Amino acid sequence: MSILANPLALHADPLTLPVEDRRRAARSLYWRGWEVSQIAEELQVARTTVQSWKDRSKWDDAPSIRRLEDCLEARWMVLIAKDKKTPGDFKEIDLLGRQVAALAKVRRYEEPGGHEGDLNDKVANRNRGERKPKAKPNHFTAEQAAELKEIFLKQLFGYQETWWANLSRRTRMILKSRQIGATYYFAFEALIDAIESGRNQIFLSASKAQAHQFRNYIIGFAKLVGVDLKGDPMLITSALRPEGEAAAELHFLGTNFRTAQGRSGNFYFDEFFWVHGFEELSKVASGMATHKHWRKTYFSTPSTVAHPAYPYWTGERRNRKRKKEDRIEIDVSHAALRDGRLCEDAVWRQIVTVQDAIDKGFDLVDLDELQDEYAEDEFANLFGCVFVDDSLSAFRFNDLIRLGCDSLVEWEDFDPEAARPYGYRPVWAGYDPQNSEEGDNAALVIMAPPLESGGKFRILEKHQLRGLDFQEQAEFIRNVLSRYNVTYLGIDATGVGAGVYQLLAKPESGIRGVTKIEYSLEVKAAMVMKAQNVVRRQRLAFDHSLLDVVSSFISIKKTVTTSGRNVTFKAGRGGDDGHADVAWAAMHILINEPLDGKEKPKGSMEIIE
Template identity: 40%
Template sequence: MGKKEKNLDENPIYNQVQTQALGLYLRQYETKEIADELEVNPRTVQQWISKFGWKKMRDDAPVELMLRQRIAYLLWIDRKHAEQLSELEMLLEQKHKRDEAAERKKRKASQSNGGNGTHRGRPNNKVKNDISGITAEMLAEFREKTFFQYQKDIREHKCNDSINEFRFYLKSRQIGLTYYFAFEAFEDAILNGDNQIFLSASRKQSEIFKNYIRRFALEIGDVELKGKDELWLSNGACLNFLSTNARTSQGFNGHLYFDEVFWIPKFQELDDFAGGMSIHAKYRTTYLSTPSTTAHEAYPKWSGPKELGIDITHKALKKGSMGADGIFRQIITIDDAIKGGANFFNMDKLRRKYPIKSIFDNLLRCVFLDDSASFFNITALLACKTNTSKWKDVHLEREHPAGDAEVLVGYDPRGGGQGEGADDAGLVVSLKPKKKGGVFRFLERIRLKGSSYEEQARAIKKITEKYNVVHLEMDVGGVGSAVAELVRKFYPSLKEVDYSPEVKRMMAYKAREIINAGRLQFGDDWDDVVHSFLMIRQHTTKASNQITMVSNRTKKGSHADLAWAAMHVLHWEPIDILNDNTTTISFS
């Protein structure tokens, strides 16, 4: 037995392709249909059916237990990839169909026992998303045992009609506010029957809200909520989960939760549309976000009109304060969360992870970046965000996501050290533009922290095996030369760049030209790439008085590695490609 097969046997949770195959098999797909759908050998599918006993699962009653276990497992994954989301929807639909079939069988048997095809008494029709068994006491018990004091304080704000119409929370990363607000909306929908709307910076972020709510229903009331883009509860409340497309943000009404507003492109336009969804007097509007920069369109809403002189310092907003413009604001830093009971942080570890003060303060202490010094513009960067699920020629869940399509790879090997304080390396994969002056579409990004030269080279080799790489470029100055030496052994055509003030300046100018022209696209959840570009600024060297590009980098760490890796990708394109009409350019 091969090593791979042995590992599959030992793993109680099937790998990605097997799980998808099982889902199709449970839906009565034939072996050949499954093989064609997943692009695997039919014999392989048949081996899985035999090895894992799938036929018995499908034929026997215990399949119900298996379905429930798998659904529960998927619900507890916070950040699901597209394949897991698709599987969850399929399994919930399968469970719903089985429940309906069992109910029909039960009614038929009951009618037969009643004589002459009639049924004595009212049929026991199962109600979809029946939350009638979830009581206020059950919700209160869950709330008290689950949330920390700073989260409970926010619920008090929600219950205070004098301040709850417009709430704006500026928060540290990873303190559980998305989790809390999902519960707040779930509780309100059950107790009051009110509609709830979640508007997020990306489709994946809105799915996090939805999956939290499904988990609450399953854990508190043993209810499996069904629905794709919206969840209708048995009491008439509807929960909608939207991403930031202004054209689809109309026609809904309810309490509005506007998530990660400082990372949303065209915020003002979207806010104008979204405002109509909570226009009824009873509906609340809640904004929440980690900070980006003071140049973002949402910043004026946070800071308030200048003439009102609203104090937005942490000291003024630590406990929350009602502004003269009618918006209740609160800042919750990581320090506030820890004091409020959050016991899952290690500050020493976080300081080692983010040794640069400006980055640490931005991510964890709610301090905005001043992008006036940044070479790149946040508005242009946020405009690069797109819904990558609409790319029909890309399948990110597959072994070869882009098939035979040509891709470009950039690598910034800034590191090679070991341990917490080691500098990070970044890698970016992009589809090659289909035509002169076309769009670069980023497919994948990887950050390697504290990896040895050999580990970095192995990571790059895996990328060359995963994609049809026609351009691989990396910096070979300093520690990069050691990684490059290993990479050349399996990718001889590696393009090597030795950074100089002139080279770095030209790379940055080229990247900015492409970004400002709207010729770069990446996933709408790639905020780390936006942040990385914002860390780059112009600098005049002391020795030669030359203008170059630098990032907030120390010997301990960096946060601009992904931007430099991306610039190596964009550096593939000649600097004058859009202006030179006399030269024939070959992309082969």
């Protein structure tokens, strides 16, 4: 037994100890600070012998951790060998034992071939036992696929069940009410089809941001069954498809047709009645689904009869350049298409109004509240699937729709998620107050003014609100504008707007350039004339997703005053005229620039009747 294993051996006759034990005992004593001569005397060996052991084994070069380990171990063994131990001895034994074990791990780690498992038992043991197979990325097991489909089918409303029943149609074209869950449904439908059939799915929207709404929905659906989907394009595999088969690709595209070329698969075209350049984009989109096993799905709320997609909806596009005897007539009335129908041009069409949706179980809206909030003609367009005739409008739909852009891609100086979305660059704002007596909405619009003479105005942000008094409206404006460097704010100071103006015009509001606008025939005419000029010259830009900007401008109509002697513009002031609050708020901004757009913009203005 070594002297370290039995410290009492130090008190035995050293001459009876084996040479190796005496050498270890000598090293231990040397590391504790003994002199060579003292060790020789203690162990009853020649001094030259101890010196020889010291030099050959290089005791002085030993790492400090090894010396400390030797000292701790010796003290530990002394305590263990005691016949009568005090409570303090037991505590010290426990402490020293843990320290010796810890130092031994460190020494093993520092030796050649050492690894993390020498220091951490959890790491050392993690590879022991049966290992669970690592989940494949973007992969659905048969059980996950079945569970997801069950979740999907259980939550469908009646009209969505009709869409699902017609999944295999080569072309579907659906005219639908706003806010009935169409984007949500078709995202789920496409995911289920990708899992089961392995077919590619392509999503087209007015902007990249809108297309990514599909992506966000799909990621959320997959998480319901524990699958974490990543990638753009997104590649999906499943146990329902043969091993080694190519993954289904999910592409999320804006309406820039150049980015849409070269792909093939089922495609979903969201809000196709609200995109600019539909004819050209539709050719590219149709090319994606040339092969007969691909499907095409168009769905949208209606815009105007002037939109290039309207002839596709009515079937007149097919009749062009056809002989009279080859022409077809398609009944696109609500009565004919309420339940969906495969039409004469092999396109399956359906109209789903908000009332139809409610009749089929949709319980997420209050119909009476919607009818109270929107004017009759506006309700018919947004929720009744009625197209707008913009022939009497002061603004043309096709002029407005081409102003849309993909702001997240094109505006590098604007980040809507930032604390200061436009930094400290100046912005202009316009506010059209809510008139509590007339029951219309209020609107706040924020624009980046042109960076150069004749440049573009850009709508950065817009808000609509209802049911607030003038003080609440003023507080709302202050909160929103606090994120921007506002140098001009135009407010309609008529009616309730007078109170809003007075509160915000005070220095303590923190808003600069607060400007009073009081309506008259001349003021209205000037604002509309300026806006028409800006629109026609394509000097206004806004994200494609802001569809209500377009509909708001379209609702402004030219009319004759009650006296019959003057022409004015009417809309958005409540009643049956529809809401144009966003358009009026925007025009409060545009009028801050001179009519010719060339002079230096004014910091503030005041228009009094």
